[in-house]
Amino acid sequence: MSVKVHVERLIHDALRALAQQGLLPEDALPATIPVETPKRAEHGDFATSICLQLAKAARKNPRELATALSAKLEGAEGVASIEIAGPGFVNVRLTIDTWLTALASATREGARFGRSQAGLGRRVLVEYVSANPTGPMHVGHGRGAVIGDVLSNLLDWAGYRVEREYYENDVGNQMNKLTRSVLFRARELLGLETGPVPEDCYPGAYLIPVAEAARAALGDGIAHVAPEDEPALTRVRDFARDRLVGEIRGDLERLGVRHETWFREHTLHDSGAVSQAAAELEARGHVYTDDSGKRWFRSTDFGDDEDRVVVRENGVPTYFAADIAYHKHKMDRGYDCAIDVWGADHHGYIPRVRASIAALGYDVKRFEVLLCQFVTLVENGQPVRMGKRSGNFETLRDLLDEVGVDATRFGFVMRSADAQFEFDLALAKSQSMENPVYYVQYGHARLAQILAKAAELGHAPPSDGADLRAIVLPEELGLIKKAMEWPDVVRAAADQRAPHFVVFYLQELIGLFHGYYTKYKATEKVVSDDAAKTAARLVLCQGLKTVIGNGLAVLGVSAPERMYFTE
């Protein structure tokens, strides 16, 4: 249990006791007590404004409530002092021993420190990336991939059972377009085409090697496939799809992103799930047919702006029909929550999907969408276009080549998902502390080197039962308190679907450490002649390294033991 959660419980219990005494109405107690870590140290280790909030319901003066609450908290486990401040804040200060004990226990937990059971093992499906298999991944996909991946890590840490899924849109016009494009490139390779790429084909040069491979695998005959030769078209289409999906997988692997399941849209068609879902929607009375024979889902009954076509005039289901089936499938698989990570350009699609889930009788609260706004690549303030001659998309691969995995991942989660922001290539490329990812990694390396140096001199952090009371400097206590927030950061970031919390937290924590280090490196070094101080400080360093390392692990960014750069 984190220190903060401990305090939350103390306050909660105290309030319940007050309620039993009749000082407040029982039903006025909120499920979660607002407890914050004050910005100002004078306000204690923790502060709550609960008395201000309960005052009205209790028909009491907030300070009067605060007085009653503080009387209950006085002497509670770990509490050093309580004070009432301002209009009725209650500030809680804990004993130093409480903090030292927490540090010792965190250091023991090591790579598991920060994990909790808060999610109670509830099952969550996170679907992310889901780029169409018609070309390479671009930068926008990369952001969604990293955000989805880090969110999944956070949920896992917070005690949820997480599955990561990729939805392959391997059906529809785009696949036909892809097929046409590959066939065109194949003819081009054989000299049968010399003109520009037709309008109804993808222009990207990345399809030339695909066509070459297709020729090698399927023979030169593919240059002569007739538009109505379905079996041949299917062979080409499947080949191109597999090839492009393979490239996407390769890019994701390089980015450190892995999905447990790759869900293919066509399986929904093959199994009849699409028509089944449409039929069920119809059976429930939410579908009507118009004069031309189109079938419409009356999504307006569930909050959508307009009704949506589910089956076209020619009997072919729309993409949306498949998506209804897909989300129904997710619901039927029994997840407590299904989170879709989408690009912001798809936001208009949310109401209809939500409507379909509601219309099929599921609780819409089980469906969530995390939107990712676009990233603008800039270099020294100037917008960048990364695509080579091949086209105007900016590929993820180019970015990875340019700045590496760590800076790419860190850069994509350092801002809130629903804010557009500028990704500065020059900054991400620079191997300096101006680069936030290096700043954090450098801190980890510095801690590692201190511990290594200590080991060299024969000091190891005491593994158990160490007396940490040699830790007395205010900066050291501040570091402990900050480091002990890590489990709360994980929970908050998971609950709020806000991976960027982790980045900000790590920057703050390591910033405190750099300050501490510089201030005392001449006077109060970690490794000194004082055995008690040395031992205690090594535990502190070990604990900090653990937290930074765990944070970087959640982000999927490497945590180097050393970072010497040549020159």
Place this chain on the structure above:
RNA sequence: GCGCGUGUAGCUCAGAUGGAUAGAGCGGCGGCCUCCGAAGCCGUAGGCCACAGGUUCGAAUCCUGUCACGCGCACCA
């Protein structure tokens, strides 16, 4: 036109459930190495939190309206 998102320091952005004197990084300016990593640190300047109303003990945060920017408004996926 309608919907969603955004508007906070010169720049890029944080500010969870409304709370105490609005934060960080970069950039400016001024300082700190007889060093466990100066690739670091400290100090300082810089704000009508887009604008106008409202809600209440209290609003950057919630509500309404206005303006600006981005995205979307398919029988494409």
